[in-house]
Amino acid sequence: xxxxxxxxxNKVTEKGKDVELxxxxxxxxxxxxxxxxxxxxxxEFLIYFQGNSxxxxxxxxxxxxxxxxxxxxxxxxxxxxxxxxxxAVYLCASSLVSGGTGELFFGEGSRLTVL
Amino acid sequence: DAKTTQxxxxxxxxxxxxxxxxxxxxxxxxEYVYWYRQIHSQGPQYIIHGLKNNETNEMASLIxxxxxxxxxxxxxxxxxxxxxxxxxxxxxxxxxxQNFVFGPGTRLSVLP
Numbered sequence: 001x002x003x004x005x006x007x008x009x010n011k012v013t014e015k016g017k018d019v020e021l022x023x024x025x026x027x028x029x030x031x032x033x034x035x036x037x038x039x040x041x042x043x044e045f046l047i048y049f050q051g052n053s054x055x056x057x058x059x060x061x062x063x064x065x066x067x068x069x070x071x072x073x074x075x076x077x078x079x080x081x082x083x084x085x086x087x088a089v090y091l092c093a094s095s096l097v098s099g100g101t102g103e104l105f106f107g108e109g110s111r112l113t114v115l
Numbered sequence: 116d117a118k119t120t121q122x123x124x125x126x127x128x129x130x131x132x133x134x135x136x137x138x139x140x141x142x143x144x145x146e147y148v149y150w151y152r153q154i155h156s157q158g159p160q161y162i163i164h165g166l167k168n169n170e171t172n173e174m175a176s177l178i179x180x181x182x183x184x185x186x187x188x189x190x191x192x193x194x195x196x197x198x199x200x201x202x203x204x205x206x207x208x209x210x211x212x213q214n215f216v217f218g219p220g221t222r223l224s225v226l227p
Contacts, residue, residue, distance in 0.1 A: 043217035056214060091158055102213050106158030
């Protein structure tokens with residue numbers, strides 16, 4: 001597709017379950033970002049990929065959160081043993097190059113609800 | 116932490132210019148200022164960016180002060196569809212790449 005695609009768009013899970021959120025960036029975009037947005041709040045940076053490497057994981061809130069990227073394309077954000085405070089919209093963005101003007105293109109997000 | 120500060124909310128009358136201020140007093144010489152907006156339940160949308168010079172595109176104008184410590188986003192003729200949260204961001208360039216740290220933004224309400 002032409003834009004950043006995220007799936008699932010909505011996920012409801014029980015506390016303690018693991019979830020995987022997927023991001024398909026725009027083809028050719030080398031940089032990929034994950035953000036979290038809780039209800040009524042701003043975007044919270046989670047992790048950044050340059051290619052398949054994650055030079056900046058500083059935003060991951062706990063060791064229950066992990067992410068990987070393969071083929072310089074698809075990325076998966078995994079949350080283990082979900083807690084109610086993990087409920088949020090998880091946004092993925094990609095950009096064409098690192099160091100250039102680097103406009104971010106966002107997906108529509110994956111809304112996670114932990115019961 | 117975000118390198119920018121913005122008022123939490125603003126109102127603007129439909130058809131009038133909306134002027135959204137942003138302070139970025141610790142900005143470095145090679146760091147760009149970006150503006151995005153987020154309309155309810157959608158992903159953020161790019162508006163405009165700049166380094167030193169004022170910029171204009173089909174959506175908005177960006178005025179950056181000479182000392183680069185602040186900027187103003189101008190929507191010249193605001194419409195109801197411009198109601199959104201507007202984020203002013205300093206793009207931080209690290210040796211491994213770049214990062215965009217979002218603050219809480221300004222919630223702009225365009226009133227009929």
